[in-house]
Amino acid sequence: MSIPAQRTGTEVSTPASNPFTAYGEQASQRAIVGTLLRFTKGDYLAGQDDVEVPIGTKFVANMDELMVGWIRWEDNRPTDHVMGHVSANYQPPRRNELGDTDKAMWEVDSQGKERDPWQFSNYLLFKGVKDEELYTFASSSKGGLNALGDLCKAYGKVMAQHPDDWPVIELGGGHYDHKEFGRTKVPVLKITGWSPKADFGEIDAAGDDGGPDHDPETGEVKEAAPAPATAKAAAAGKSADKPTGALGGKARF
Numbered sequence: 549m550s551i552p553a554q555r556t557g558t559e560v561s562t563p564a565s566n567p568f569t570a571y572g573e574q575a576s577q578r579a580i581v582g583t584l585l586r587f588t589k590g591d592y593l594a595g596q597d598d599v600e601v602p603i604g605t606k607f608v609a610n611m612d613e614l615m616v617g618w619i620r621w622e623d624n625r626p627t628d629h630v631m632g633h634v635s636a637n638y639q640p641p642r643r644n645e646l647g648d649t650d651k652a653m654w655e656v657d658s659q660g661k662e663r664d665p666w667q668f669s670n671y672l673l674f675k676g677v678k679d680e681e682l683y684t685f686a687s688s689s690k691g692g693l694n695a696l697g698d699l700c701k702a703y704g705k706v707m708a709q710h711p712d713d714w715p716v717i718e719l720g721g722g723h724y725d726h727k728e729f730g731r732t733k734v735p736v737l738k739i740t741g742w743s744p745k746a747d748f749g750e751i752d753a754a755g756d757d758g759g760p761d762h763d764p765e766t767g768e769v770k771e772a773a774p775a776p777a778t779a780k781a782a783a784a785g786k787s788a789d790k791p792t793g794a795l796g797g798k799a800r801f
Contacts, residue, residue, distance in 0.1 A: 582682025
């Protein structure tokens with residue numbers, strides 16, 4: 549059974565010198581627009597057919613569309629979203645505000661371990677530099693969250709110098725040594741250039757097919773997710789606001 553989030557705040561701006569830097573320093577994830585892009589087992593995969601996207605591929609990252617928050621999973625399907633925009637200083641609720649705290653009621657993973665139904669997640673809108681197609685990079689893994697956090701820190705340090713630009717990022721890879729699973733591959737999102745914000749246009753999110761969803765544990769593509777909501781909309785059972793995105797234009801390198 550889905551338990552609605554208790555927090556009812558929306559994307560209200562609060563005093564902060566730089567929301568991107570602030571989010572990145574936490575170091576600890578919106579509906580899929582365009583094609584879902586994810587990182588799994590060392591590869592970047594796009595869409596329901598898991599088309600491999602090569603290391604070195606470049607995208608324009610629309611940082612205003614970075615959404616963070618919680619996704620609730622049940623039977624490998626998302627049932628609730630409580631998310632908001634970093635650019636609006638959205639502060640996700642704490643885990644204990646979301647309900648579902650009785651571990652005896654949790655599902656178990658493939659190893660028989662209890663799995664928290666609420667997964668902290670990020671969604672970031674990309675535009676392909678070459679194909680000019682839209683992608684949503686989605687992650688709830690430690691490596692993915694850290695990669696997006698590092699991107700936020702790097703962007704936050706120089707965003708004042710590029711007030712009219714979005715960063716161009718290059719897909720990369722790295723690894724760390726996990727105490728249980730050994731060498732674990734992680735994504736790396738490196739800023740390599742800048743693209744004018746003016747080259748981005750409005751997106752009709754309702755016109756997208758939503759793309760597939762993915763299992764938070766295995767990365768397996770699942771059915772399309774319902775549109776996420778801000779905390780207030782989620783509590784009220786309403787749909788999320790429509791995001792803006794990117795179309796056309798040339799990037800500078």
